[in-house]
Amino acid sequence: MSDDYKRRQAELVAETLKKQDIAICTALIPGRKAPTLINDDMVHSMRPGSVIVDLAAEQGGNCTLTKPGEVIEVNGVTIIGLFNIPSRLSADASALYAKNVLNFLTPMMNADKQFAVNWQDEIISATVLTRDGAIVHPNFKPASAA
Numbered sequence: 001m002s003d004d005y006k007r008r009q010a011e012l013v014a015e016t017l018k019k020q021d022i023a024i025c026t027a028l029i030p031g032r033k034a035p036t037l038i039n040d041d042m043v044h045s046m047r048p049g050s051v052i053v054d055l056a057a058e059q060g061g062n063c064t065l066t067k068p069g070e071v072i073e074v075n076g077v078t079i080i081g082l083f084n085i086p087s088r089l090s091a092d093a094s095a096l097y098a099k100n101v102l103n104f105l106t107p108m109m110n111a112d113k114q115f116a117v118n119w120q121d122e123i124i125s126a127t128v129l130t131r132d133g134a135i136v137h138p139n140f141k142p143a144s145a146a
Contacts, residue, residue: 013037018045024053025062034059048076057081 001009017023017038023046027035034056043052043065054066065074066081073079082088108124110116117124119131129137 010037010039014042014045017042018047020050021047022051022053024055026055027062028056028059032059034062036062036064038063038065040064043077043079044075046075046077050077052077052079053085054079054081055085058083 054061054063056062057066057068068081071080108117135141
């Protein structure tokens with residue numbers, strides 16, 4: 001990329017970051033230090049409460065203020081520079097899914113912890129596909145032969 005292209009790209013990123021609540025950086029070049037995408041001035045232009053997730057932290061980071069292996073706060077902006085973030089996600093995703101399933105099924109249980117489905121319930125009627133061997137959800141019913 002030319003220097004002019006890099007300059008214009010940095011200007012666009014700087015203007016965009018001022019309006020964002022979160023930035024996720026992923027730029028890596030194998031075998032080299034991670035390229036800088038977010039500099040100190042860009043971080044200071046972000047609103048307090050904003051978050052930068054620097055997935056390139058292990059290679060030095062895409063943000064000049066990233067502290068590899070740490071979570072820090074600069075001027076009200078949280079910068080996450082933890083190592084191997086993808087390895088941390090499966091437990092959270094699994095817990096979130098389990099909580100969603102629990103919250104979906106709990107209203108279908110009576111006080112004795114037995115299924116007692118209210119078929120007129122808005123959530124049930126919107127999510128049930130079949131009942132008593134028949135397709136009941138309108139979006140899944142076969143088209144009538146004309």
